[in-house]
Amino acid sequence: MAGDGDESPGPPGKIRSKRIFINYLDSFVARYVGKYFSNAVVGSSLEDQREDEEQNEEEATSAKSVPMVKGKYQVVGTLKNPEEKKPDFAFEVFTYDTHDQLFEYLQECDIIIYNITEAAEQIEEASWAVSALHSDLDNFESPKIFILLSTIMTWAQTKPVDPEDPEAAFTEDDYRKRKSHTNFKDHLSLEKLVVKNGKTKKKKFTTYVVAVGVVYGMDESVFHFFFKEAWLGLNPTIPCFGDGKNVIPTIHVNDLASVLQNITEHKPKTYYILALDDSKHTLKDIVKAISKLGPGKIQHIPKADGLLNNELTQSDFDHLLVNLTMEAFFIKENFNIHWVAESGIVENIQTLFKEFKQSRGLMPLKIAIFGPPGVGKTSVAEKLAKHYKLHHIKIKDVINEAIADLELRTTLPDAEEVEEAEEEDDEGETDGDPQELLDHVRENMGQSNGRLDDMYIIRFIKKKLLSMPCQNQGFILDGFPKSYLQTKELFGAEEEEEEEGGMNKLPQYDKAITPEHVFALDVSDEFLKQRILNLPESVVVGTHYTQERFLRHLAQYRELNTEDETLLNYFDEIEIHPTHIDVSHDNDAENTPVVQQIIQMVGKAKNYGPTAEELKELQRKEADERLARESAERAEQERREAEETAEKLARWEEWNKRLEEVKKQEQEFLEAHSIPLRNYLMQHVMPTLTQGLIECCKVRPDDPVDFLVRTFHPLCPIIKQNNKSPLYSIDDFMQSVHQHRSR
Numbered sequence: 001m002a003g004d005g006d007e008s009p010g011p012p013g014k015i016r017s018k019r020i021f022i023n024y025l026d027s028f029v030a031r032y033v034g035k036y037f038s039n040a041v042v043g044s045s046l047e048d049q050r051e052d053e054e055q056n057e058e059e060a061t062s063a064k065s066v067p068m069v070k071g072k073y074q075v076v077g078t079l080k081n082p083e084e085k086k087p088d089f090a091f092e093v094f095t096y097d098t099h100d101q102l103f104e105y106l107q108e109c110d111i112i113i114y115n116i117t118e119a120a121e122q123i124e125e126a127s128w129a130v131s132a133l134h135s136d137l138d139n140f141e142s143p144k145i146f147i148l149l150s151t152i153m154t155w156a157q158t159k160p161v162d163p164e165d166p167e168a169a170f171t172e173d174d175y176r177k178r179k180s181h182t183n184f185k186d187h188l189s190l191e192k193l194v195v196k197n198g199k200t201k202k203k204k205f206t207t208y209v210v211a212v213g214v215v216y217g218m219d220e221s222v223f224h225f226f227f228k229e230a231w232l233g234l235n236p237t238i239p240c241f242g243d244g245k246n247v248i249p250t251i252h253v254n255d256l257a258s259v260l261q262n263i264t265e266h267k268p269k270t271y272y273i274l275a276l277d278d279s280k281h282t283l284k285d286i287v288k289a290i291s292k293l294g295p296g297k298i299q300h301i302p303k304a305d306g307l308l309n310n311e312l313t314q315s316d317f318d319h320l321l322v323n324l325t326m327e328a329f330f331i332k333e334n335f336n337i338h339w340v341a342e343s344g345i346v347e348n349i350q351t352l353f354k355e356f357k358q359s360r361g362l363m364p365l366k367i368a369i370f371g372p373p374g375v376g377k378t379s380v381a382e383k384l385a386k387h388y389k390l391h392h393i394k395i396k397d398v399i400n401e402a403i404a405d406l407e408l409r410t411t412l413p414d415a416e417e418v419e420e421a422e423e424e425d426d427e428g429e430t431d432g433d434p435q436e437l438l439d440h441v442r443e444n445m446g447q448s449n450g451r452l453d454d455m456y457i458i459r460f461i462k463k464k465l466l467s468m469p470c471q472n473q474g475f476i477l478d479g480f481p482k483s484y485l486q487t488k489e490l491f492g493a494e495e496e497e498e499e500e501g502g503m504n505k506l507p508q509y510d511k512a513i514t515p516e517h518v519f520a521l522d523v524s525d526e527f528l529k530q531r532i533l534n535l536p537e538s539v540v541v542g543t544h545y546t547q548e549r550f551l552r553h554l555a556q557y558r559e560l561n562t563e564d565e566t567l568l569n570y571f572d573e574i575e576i577h578p579t580h581i582d583v584s585h586d587n588d589a590e591n592t593p594v595v596q597q598i599i600q601m602v603g604k605a606k607n608y609g610p611t612a613e614e615l616k617e618l619q620r621k622e623a624d625e626r627l628a629r630e631s632a633e634r635a636e637q638e639r640r641e642a643e644e645t646a647e648k649l650a651r652w653e654e655w656n657k658r659l660e661e662v663k664k665q666e667q668e669f670l671e672a673h674s675i676p677l678r679n680y681l682m683q684h685v686m687p688t689l690t691q692g693l694i695e696c697c698k699v700r701p702d703d704p705v706d707f708l709v710r711t712f713h714p715l716c717p718i719i720k721q722n723n724k725s726p727l728y729s730i731d732d733f734m735q736s737v738h739q740h741r742s743r
Contacts, residue, residue: 017071018042020264021109023125025077025093026084027118028221029149029212029253034075036257038089042071045262045336076109078102080119103132110142111264115149116187117212118221120315123186127193130207134197137205145264146194146207152249152274154188154211156181156322169327175211175272183318195271208263212256213249213276213326214319216345217352219359222316223345225309226287227356230294232608233469237299238291241306244284244298246323249276252341252348262335276328279344283320289349293356294468357472363606365390365474366514367598370567371521373553374528375583376591380521381478383595388605391475393464399452402460403441409434458490465513473607477515483560487570509574517602518571518578521594525554527584 020037022030074091086093096102106112106129114126130146137144155170157179162168170178180188191209198207220227229238251259259275287298306317331337341348357363365388369377378394385392444453457480465475481487493508532550561567568578579601583594692708701707 016042017074018110018264019074019076019091019108020111020113021106022075022077022113023115023122024080024119025075025087025090026079026081027115028219029115029118029215029256030077031087032218032253033113033115033257033260034077034087035089036254037073037261038075038091040073040261042073043265045258045265047336076105099128099132102129103136106133107136107140109144111145111147113147113149113260116190117149117151117215118315120186123190127190130194130197134200134205137201140204143204143206145267146198146205147260147263148191148194148207148209149260150187150191150209150211151184151319152211152213152276152324152326153184153318153322154178154180154191155324155326156184156318158324167325169325171327172270172272172274172330181318181322183314191272198271206267207271208268209272210259210263210275211272213251213274214322215253215256216250217252217254217341218355220356222319223286223290225311225316226290227293228311228608230291230468231356231362231472233294233472236295237297238287238294239301239306240284240287240298241301241317241320242283242303243300244287245282246321247280247282247325248286248320248322249274249324249326250279250281250286250344251275251277252339254340255337255342258337258339259331259335262331262337266335268330268334270330273330274326274328275331276326277339277344278342279346280325281344281346286345289346292349292468293353293472296468360608361606362472362608363474364471365517365602365606367474367517367519367602368477368515369519369521370578371583372523372525372528372557374532374550375521375523376594377478377521380591380595380598381476383591384598385476387595387599388474388476388602389607390473391470393461393470393475393477393480395457395461395480398460398464399457402463403438406434406438406441410438454486454489458486462490462513471512481567482557484565484567484570487567491570491574506575507573514574514576515571516576517598518568518576519598520568520578520580522580522582523584525558528554 022034022037024030025034075089076092076094077090078094078096082095094102094105096105102125112129112133114122114129116122116126126148130148133144133146155178158170158174158177159179160166160168161170161174178188191211194207194209198205214222216223226238229235255277256275259273263273284298291298303321306312306320307314312320341351345352367381367384367388367390369381369384371377381392384390441452441456444456445451461480464470481490491509491514493510529551571578581594581597583591689708692711695711696704696707699707
């Protein structure tokens, strides 16, 4: 709350905590700045780094009388993606619908940092925030600091300080002369507004503008494209836009965080501060250094081609093409910064490589598959290499590649050969004279009927495993080493002099190339013989699976790996214990169960996953499958509808047919049952009724029906006897009939 920021003196020796607001905590810069502040101690940048022992003793003495309670920073802020979970370092995350709600949150904070280097859409909100806070400064319960993280792109079009020396560096003192890049004019306008609003009541509301160089480090942001290209190693070169001679001011993200802490604690009188390291590296220098993560070579491409890259935003591209020579004198002379990379990217590139891999979880996966010939090592390795995107290391391929490389190097011009040799020296690798080595290899192969001695094979394989692709993504060893001695020679490291008490010390081995997962495929010789005998002739021709060659290779393998000494013993000695998998129960020629078992043991891949091209291919396949599925569903739906329509028509016809049949039967039934009645009527009723009707026509009585009843009914005598009235109705007649029957 606002009260938490009260600067009224507390207990002696206590430093209160401070609440710091940072917008978009899930962005690159804010994420690491927030982490830095969450672990920082309030006031730590004010401590003198050069304390001598006497000062330490004095502080220790005073600490006994007055205990020091150090305050922490409470990091709060907003998220760019509201669906993201709250960062671990954040004390609280704000969500709001109106500016009034956000303003209430900002009032509770001691320090407000708005980062517009990565999100231009935040310029409007930052402008509103600094104006609203400035308007309300009389109501502040404690002083507040507003820091705008802007970009050196607001200097991009600034004229040189010295026209005669275009490379003369800009400093903070030149900030009034700055002219922005066309795409960053809104950034410049906001910078001016922030500086202006901090000049009213400095004790209550202080504002700073920090012009930040291109930020690098950790999982990378603007330079991520180059790091990813180098790590993947899909292309032989890394692209460099234009001639690459433009100087790019830079700063490590953790050094930027340290600068911000110093600003909040030193509260300098300077309102405009440059946050840069000491480097004056060009784009070419930077890309060349990053390329060492992969192929080690760069290729200059037209600037226009960079705009076609989907992985670079317009802002990224503008930053990569900026050309500014700048010096951040103020922070170096006045701040206490524990630099991570003061000298810049090039000099600290190996540290940046480690940060990049660790931050993104890009760890090499190193696997070795061992077993007798014919057990299925290659098929298993191929499937694992495809699943994990690893490099499949096979002896024949490595030897051919090494010889081709030696042949190429012997044909290079002297200048290129010297440059390549220097690069290998930088990496700690050298093969000496390539022509001499190539001659030795050819001579050895000629003497051994096309085979190479172990010393050359081990040399080539070790170089392959130490190559950047294998060190980045990882590898799967298949078919080599074959014996204990080969294994020890390949992975073992030079033993250092044993110290006292070092009897139980593990053997030294090269951790960079030694597999972390070792699998042994176990099976009996009889099972292997039966498997090879059952192989189709088309598979056997031209391979070592012919019966004679297979039996010879199997015998050699068993000879090199006896019960007392196998290549697996070496891994046990260095405590990388192999996992044994019995494949004798698996009748699948593709070894699918074995592959699935290994994947379950190894776990998830530690790489980028699908590349952009692979994602497009997957999306295309998914789209094709979806269209085919939808087409099949439509066809099935149409088929079902046609069947239902045909079935309805058939049922309708059947119903009509049955209805006609029912009508016919009903007609026949009525006709059949009406014949007796008709006969009866014709015989007993119609003659009498006809006679009566004739008589009725002759007499023409007033009531014809009563006349017919009186004249022709069998009970007429009774009626006549009981009739006492000239008018005798039908109802009277029926009543008389019922009386007669009751008797």
